[in-house]
Amino acid sequence: MRYNRMAIVLLLVASLSHAQDAAPSEREMIQQLVQQVKALQEKVTVLESQQRAGDPANADATPQPVSPPPPQAADKPAQPASFLQELHEPRGIQWRGFGEVDYKVLNQRTPELGTYGFVPGSHGNFYTGDFDLLLTARINDKASVLSEIAFGEGEAQTFSVDVERVLFNYDYNDHLKMSFGRYHTGIGYYNRAFHSGTWLQTTADRPLVMEFAHDGGVLPTQAVGLSFTGSIPSGKLGLNYIAEYGSSDTHLQNLAEAGIDDEDNGNHVNVGLFARPESIPGLQIGGSIYHDRIKDRSHESEASLGQTIVNGHIVYIRHGIEFLNEGFLIRHAYQQSSTVYNMPAFYSQISRQFHRARPFFRYQYINANQGGFLEEFVLRHGPSFGVRFDFNDSIAFKTQLDHTMRKGQPDLNGLHLQLAYTF
Amino acid sequence: MHTKLTIALIAIWLAGLAGIAAAVAQTDDVAVVVSEKNHVANLTKPELRKIFAGEKRSWAGGQAIRLFVRAPGAHERAVLLKLLDMSESEYKQYWTAQVFRGEAQAEPVALFSNGMQKEAVALYPGALALVNFQDVKPGMKVVRVDGHLPGEAGYPLK
Numbered sequence: 001m002r003y004n005r006m007a008i009v010l011l012l013v014a015s016l017s018h019a020q021d022a023a024p025s026e027r028e029m030i031q032q033l034v035q036q037v038k039a040l041q042e043k044v045t046v047l048e049s050q051q052r053a054g055d056p057a058n059a060d061a062t063p064q065p066v067s068p069p070p071p072q073a074a075d076k077p078a079q080p081a082s083f084l085q086e087l088h089e090p091r092g093i094q095w096r097g098f099g100e101v102d103y104k105v106l107n108q109r110t111p112e113l114g115t116y117g118f119v120p121g122s123h124g125n126f127y128t129g130d131f132d133l134l135l136t137a138r139i140n141d142k143a144s145v146l147s148e149i150a151f152g153e154g155e156a157q158t159f160s161v162d163v164e165r166v167l168f169n170y171d172y173n174d175h176l177k178m179s180f181g182r183y184h185t186g187i188g189y190y191n192r193a194f195h196s197g198t199w200l201q202t203t204a205d206r207p208l209v210m211e212f213a214h215d216g217g218v219l220p221t222q223a224v225g226l227s228f229t230g231s232i233p234s235g236k237l238g239l240n241y242i243a244e245y246g247s248s249d250t251h252l253q254n255l256a257e258a259g260i261d262d263e264d265n266g267n268h269v270n271v272g273l274f275a276r277p278e279s280i281p282g283l284q285i286g287g288s289i290y291h292d293r294i295k296d297r298s299h300e301s302e303a304s305l306g307q308t309i310v311n312g313h314i315v316y317i318r319h320g321i322e323f324l325n326e327g328f329l330i331r332h333a334y335q336q337s338s339t340v341y342n343m344p345a346f347y348s349q350i351s352r353q354f355h356r357a358r359p360f361f362r363y364q365y366i367n368a369n370q371g372g373f374l375e376e377f378v379l380r381h382g383p384s385f386g387v388r389f390d391f392n393d394s395i396a397f398k399t400q401l402d403h404t405m406r407k408g409q410p411d412l413n414g415l416h417l418q419l420a421y422t423f
Numbered sequence: 424m425h426t427k428l429t430i431a432l433i434a435i436w437l438a439g440l441a442g443i444a445a446a447v448a449q450t451d452d453v454a455v456v457v458s459e460k461n462h463v464a465n466l467t468k469p470e471l472r473k474i475f476a477g478e479k480r481s482w483a484g485g486q487a488i489r490l491f492v493r494a495p496g497a498h499e500r501a502v503l504l505k506l507l508d509m510s511e512s513e514y515k516q517y518w519t520a521q522v523f524r525g526e527a528q529a530e531p532v533a534l535f536s537n538g539m540q541k542e543a544v545a546l547y548p549g550a551l552a553l554v555n556f557q558d559v560k561p562g563m564k565v566v567r568v569d570g571h572l573p574g575e576a577g578y579p580l581k
Contacts, residue, residue, distance in 0.1 A: 094529055096522065134523055141487035141549065144528045169525060173485040179525070193524065200520050231479075236469075276478070278469040281508070318508065393515045422519060 096422065098132040098197040102204070103417040112412060124415075128153045132164070132196050144169045150196050162214075164196050164222070179227040186229075186242040186272055187290050188311040188326045191221050199420040202322055202388050204400040207347035207364050208380065209328055218330060218345070218366070218374055219309065220292065223248035223268060238276035240286075245269055248292060268292035272311070282318025287311055296334075296373040306333045320353035322360075332372055341372035351388070358388040379407035386416075395421045452556045452573035453502040453580045456540075456563040460548040461486075465567040468579050472506055474551060477518070477527045482549060490531035491543045491552040499537075499553040502580050553580070 105124035106112060131151040138144050148165040167181040184191050190210040194200050211217030225246015232239040248268045274286025290309040295302055313326040327346040334340070344367050351360035362384040368377035386400035402414040455471065457463060463482060466474075473479040480488055493499040495511055504514060518530040534540050537558040544550040545562045552563075556573040559565055571578040 094522075096519070098523075136522060136528060138528045141489075146525045148523075165525075167525060171480060171487065173481040174479055193520075195523060197520075197523050200523060281469075281472065320513075390512070393512050 093135055093137045095136070096134045098130070098134070098199050098420070098422050100129040100131075100198045100418055100420045102127050102129050102419075105415045107413045108410075129198060129418075130196050134197075142171050148196060167227075173230075175230040175232070177229050179229075180225075182222065182224045183227050183244070183246075185219075185221055185223050185248060185268075185290070186227070186244055186270055187219055187221070187288055187309055188328065189274075189284065189286070189313040189315050189324065190326060191219070197422070198418065199394075199396060199422045201420075202351045202358055202360050202398075203349065203362060203384065204386065204398040204416040204418040204420075207326075207349070207362065209345040209347060209364065209366055210326075218343070218368075218377060219328075220248035220268065220290070220307075225267065232273075234275075236278040238278055240274050240276065242272040242274075242288065243270070266293050274313075280316075282316050282321075284313070284315040286313055296332075303337075304335045306335070307331070308333070320358075322349070322351045322358075324349040330374070332374075339371075341369040341374075343368045343372070343374060343377075356390045358390070359386070360388065361385045378409075380404055382411075394423060395419070451581045452578055453499050453553050454556045454559050454563075454573045455566045455568055455580065456544055456552050456554050456559060457566055458544050458548045458550050459562065459564045461550075461564060463566055465570060468506070468569055471568060475503060475507060475531075477521050477531075480527075486549045489543075489547045489550045491540050491550060492531045492533050493537075493540070493553070494533040494535050498555055503553055506580065 103124065103126050107123075109123065129152070133149045133151075135147045135149070136144060146165060146167045146169060147163065150162045150164045151159055152162055153159055163182060165182055165184060167179045167183055169177065169179050171177045184195055186192050188210070190207065194206070196212075198204070206212075206217075209218060210221070212221045213219065214222075223244065223246040225244060227242070227244045227246075229242045230240065232241055246267060268290060269292075270288060270290040272286060272288030274284055276284050288309075288311045290307075290311075292307045293304060294307050295304055308331040310329045310331070311326060313324075315325070316323040325346070325348045328344065330343040330345065332341040332343075345365060347362060347364040349360060349362040351358050363382070364384070365381040366377050367379045367381075368374045370378075382402065382404040384400055384402045386398060388396055388398045390396045396419075398416070398418040398420065400416040400418070402412070402416065404412040404414075406412060455466060461482065462484075470479065474488055475490065475492075477490075482488055492503055504511065507514065507517075509517060515530075518527065521527040522529060532543070534543065534552075537554050537560075540552045540554055541560050541562060544552055554563065556565075559573075565572060568579055569577070573580070
């Protein structure tokens with residue numbers, strides 16, 4: 001206490017001497033400043049009292065919900081509403097583009113599965129892959145339209161247009177979101193997470209099992225019909241569902257003859273469940289079951305069969321880590337002969353972001369039964385590894401090395417360079 | 424006379440310092456604000472994360488959530504990125520992917536001032552925004568996060 005008093009006295013003495021030393025002009029300035037401070041204090045007092053008068057709840061200094069403005073003020077912004085709406089709301093058609101330029105080298109001159117756009121017969125060549133235009137439009141708070149149009153490169157620099165997705169979406173609430181139109185089927189995680197945008201993918205290509213059917217893949221990746229998804233009240237488990245019903249009129253690339261086998265099928269049903277637990281943000285665990293009746297025209301006699309695809313996936317994306325794991329069992333049951341083929345497949349991919357670089361590793365596996373209409377896939381498995389480098393938020397360069405072991409054929413090695421961009 | 428003046432100046436200076444210190448202490452907290460027409464009173468941090476990640480898109484009752492965020496550089500933006508555990512670059516890429524997947528109609532609108540956020544919250548009944556607590560204005564309803572209001576101990580958005 002004594003020290004406090006001494007400090008105050010010393011402070012006063014010091015300030016007194018300082019004030020006495022001050023020049024007259026400085027003293028005047030100080031007085032002016034003091035007057036200004038007093039004037040400002042008075043103004044603040046007046047403003048505060050005015051505010052209290054117009055809004056009694058504001059007198060409470062506790063951080064309660066801020067009081068409502070006077071009713072007339074709330075109803076007033078009718079005139080500037082349109083201006084504010086323009087300011088705050090993206091209107092009209094929003095569009096976004098995705099593109100890629102690829103260079104690929106294989107140690108063989110024959111066509112290979114999953115090498116979409118790659119011209120067989122050469123060791124290495126450039127191609128442009130998919131050029132995607134994504135158009136979205138908000139109709140109102142609940143309804144919207146999405147379309148994805150892909151310009152794909154075929155053989156000898158010929159291009160074709162494909163409507164990858166065209167969807168009318170209606171979000172009734174978080175528990176029921178509906179989509180009508182052409183969609184990417186919800187078999188597993190990858191197909192609905194990455195669609196056709198290579199820029200979104202860490203790797204330069206899709207895992208072989210997830211390759212689009214028209215590019216030589218094994219799964220019915222596209223369909224026209226109805227799709228429902230939403231959350232299931234499940235507390236911290238974060239359970240979600242997906243249900244699809246539609247026509248997956250898929251075309252499978254016939255590698256040997258470079259032709260197309262048309263699956264003249266009926267409507268498919270696909271149901272899935274996945275959980276995003278609150279306790280581990282970034283984790284998704286789920287599975288789905290898909291069923292359809294299709295026709296196998298790869299043989300002389302046309303055969304009907306039931307196709308059932310079971311998927312399970314565990315995905316973790318957080319803290320710069322991407323860990324994707326999906327397993328499939330593709331079951332073909334021929335009606336006439338009661339023959340059943342079971343084709344297991346999986347891929348596992350891990351990557352980690354280091355500043356702008358993201359090194360990745362992927363291992364994939366497909367084992368098709370001999371005699372089935374997917375027999376050309378045989379047993380294929382092997383690693384891929386490389387690096388994705390993001391120049392900025394829109395341009396990425398990927399380098400990928402693939403080594404594929406094939407049953408009854410020599411191992412296949414490939415180098416894939418890709419410049420992927422979005423705009 | 425001089426003594427009184429000096430004492431007054433020192434008092435003003437000390438009061439100013441105290442005010443600045445108090446203001447600095449309070450601006451750390453970022454309030455979660457909604458329209459006054461919105462009945463929500465409390466959100467958990469995981470719920471808030473889901474909303475700002477676009478995973479939860481409707482309020483209870485079906486009203487669509489409209490997200491408004493501050494443009495890069497603002498304190499509220501830093502708090503948002505901390506909540507989502509993303510860098511600025513990851514945030515941009517994340518929303519590009521969300522729109523591409525059809526999980527969102529558009530990236531949340533980025534506004535350049537809290538005044539604009541105030542207008543947006545007043546205009547849209549389903550609006551949700553993060554605002555520096557000091558900038559909360561009439562017309563904005565402050566929502567509790569994990570049961571805490573800004574300024575209270577344990578408030579998670581700083």
